[in-house]
Amino acid sequence: MLMRTRGVEIRRDRPYTQRDLERIGTVKRLSDEQRLDMKVVASVLPFRVNDYVIEELIDWTKVPEDPVYQMTFPQRGMLPPAAYERMAGLHKLGADKSAINALAAEIRTALNPHPGGQMDMNIPHDDHGRKLWGLQHKYRESVLVFPAKGQTCHAYCSYCFRWPQFVGDKALRLSSSNPATLCDYLRRHAEVKDLLLTGGDPMVMKTGLLATYLEPLLAPDLEHVRIIRIGTKALSFWPHRFVTDPDAEELLTLLERMVKAGKHLAIMAHFSHWRELHTDIARTAIRRLRDIGVEIRSQAPVLAHANDDPDIWSRMWNEQVALGIIPYYMFVPRDTGAHCYFEVPLVRAWEIYRDALKRVSGLARTVRGPSMSAGPGKIEIQGVADVNGERVFVLRFIQGRNPDWVQRPFFAGYDEKASWLDQLKPAFGEEEFFFEAEYRAMEWRD
Ligand code: SF4
Helix, strand or coil: CEEEECCEEEECCCEEEHHHHHHCHHHHCCCHHHHHHHHHHHCCCCCEEEHHHHHHHCCHHHCCCCHHHHHHCCCHHHCCHHHHHHHHHHHHCCCCHHHHHHHHHHHHHCCCCCHHHCCCCCCCECCCCCECCCEECCCCCEEEECEHHHCCCCCCCCCCCCHHHHCCCHHHCCCECCHHHHHHHHHCCCCCCEEEECCCCHHHCCHHHHHHHHHHHHCHHHCCCCEEEEEECHHHHCHHHHCCCCCHHHHHHHHHHHHHCCCEEEEEEECCCHHHHCCHHHHHHHHHHHHCCCEEEEEEECCCCCCCCHHHHHHHHHHHHHHCCEEEEEECCCCCCCHHHHCCCHHHHHHHHHHHHHCCCHHHCCCEEEEEEECCEEEEEEEEEEECCEEEEEEEEEEECCHHHECCCEEEECCCCCCCHHHCCECCCCCCCCCHHHHHHHHHHC
């Protein structure tokens, strides 16, 4: 919805969810079959878009192949075929909400809702051994906080690995409503240098609320937390947040105050396609953040049906560098949710990364990847090599649950179909990877 105030175009962030699918004008024009597919998939996986995504990011003349459409609208292949058929059967029979919800819950449980030990291994404890829900402390130097009011997004990515947080299942939520708990924990952990506010998308919070998390970090006893990262897709899905939202000015003032106080403040911007960089409002938002000294680093997974093409990545990284954004990570999509639809074999992900990197400025070669954020740590596929007649993947930890694992190369047998760590086997006849016994012990301890 557009309004005008003193010549500036103001847009209201109006979300559409599963219930509103039939209200979206462009969706009404799709075939009955496509609309049924959407309804079926959206009854299991979260769905949310806004007018900005619909009108300015999706090219509806290219639907269904359009990449932003693929990344935001439900597609049939996002559910395993048997699950799809069962849910479609209920819809065709006009089943009631409770039957649909019961089946949806069953299907979700089979979609690996908490990969990487998030529910069990990453939640820290207070002095009395109570779990501090809403915090994660997986790597020594970094803590993640999930503010309770930041657990939604301006639009949902259909490949999101945090999808369980958006489907109303409280058992799957990881959120914190208390900045004081966070600060107490940080005070007791001087080894933490880096705090990541994440979600959902913390930028859905009003500035006043965001300030309750950021401003206490200026206290002298939290000086050790020097880096503040905010994981967000607002620059892609709602750049108005930094330009025309009613509290946009207040937000920039808050971020600038943090920078001037000596914090390194980085927006960890989730950009999946160069198209997201092309609107005037996105460029204005990027410039405004850069002008106040905020760093913007970009990251995204490589996805079948959306961006599994080196041309897309090289163009995106080159354009980002020109805009002052630092390319940071290419991820491998996690083994959760709609993984069956978006998965890219590891070898293909590596080829895309490599081919893209050949075509970018040296300044864009800051980007790391393709990287799997798995239970033991962030593992990068460094390449494929032939060693003593055996074809292997060369891997390394970028981040490890044990910091000593970092940068240690290790090898897995080549498998052209493998798309995640658990499908890889150690090379050279080894029984297991060097970190596995220690990782098992960590799982037991927790
Ligand atoms: S913006 Fe991030 S948290 Fe939100 S749906 Fe997309 S990937 Fe998930």
